[in-house]
């Protein structure tokens with residue numbers, strides 16, 4: 250009887266540990282501790298249901314994405330926006346659906362993502378909308394663009410999944426034009442602390458962006474699991 254009890258306790262403990270490891274390493278952190286190929290493989294594999302999970306709606310995206318981006322692009326003509334880890338095209342989709350970015354600013358979006366399947370869905374999502382969007386499969390760690398190219402760089406819900414988030418930030422800032430704005434999310438909530446080695450508090454994240462050279466950094470609660478940070482690359486005459 251005692252042996253059965255001990256065996257049951259061991260079985261339950263091992264099962265719970267295995268479940269938690271799987272939940273942490275695959276569900277919460279999406280394979281980052283197994284390397285970038287696994288992350289991309291998981292996104293390729295799950296792309297078909299991504300939009301059904303997220304259920305993005307124009308009503309929300311207007312506040313979360315469209316207005317913050319348009320606010321940063323105020324007064325710019327023919328802006329080019331780079332959306333890093335564009336996924337199924339959330340940023341271009343809602344910017345073009347809203348219309349002001351295209352019709353008033355004559356703006357153009359380039360979406361980069363490492364997952365072919367996510368990009369293919371983005372292309373499909375954007376097809377019915379008259380748009381001006383280019384797509385590129387590639388890594389956030391090595392953006393294949395010249396420096397100072399983009400009026401705005403966005404990177405939503407993705408930084409923590411990159412193999413080297415700091416290098417990706419450097420790359421995004423490199424390709425941003427002086428006086429251009431970057432909008433990047435910081436993972437928040439209890440799960441954020443399970444991104445061991447890549448967790449930043451709100452203060453630390455804002456400080457990190459400042460240390461990387463951005464100015465006018467603001468950070469606010471954005472979605473349940475994310476904060477949005479916005480910063481500006483200084484104009485040439487602002488840099489010392």
Ligand SMILES: C[S@@+](CC[C@H](N)C(=O)[O-])C[C@H]1O[C@@H](n2cnc3c(N)ncnc32)[C@H](O)[C@@H]1O
Nearest residue numbers: 292334335336339362363364367388389405407
């Ligand atoms: C949670 S999704 C976010 C997609 C989109 N930004 C959104 O808000 O819906 C994370 C995206 O990061 C992409 N990704 C992961 N690692 C990447 C990398 N190293 N370089 C570029 N994209 C990457 C994935 O393929 C996926 O599309």
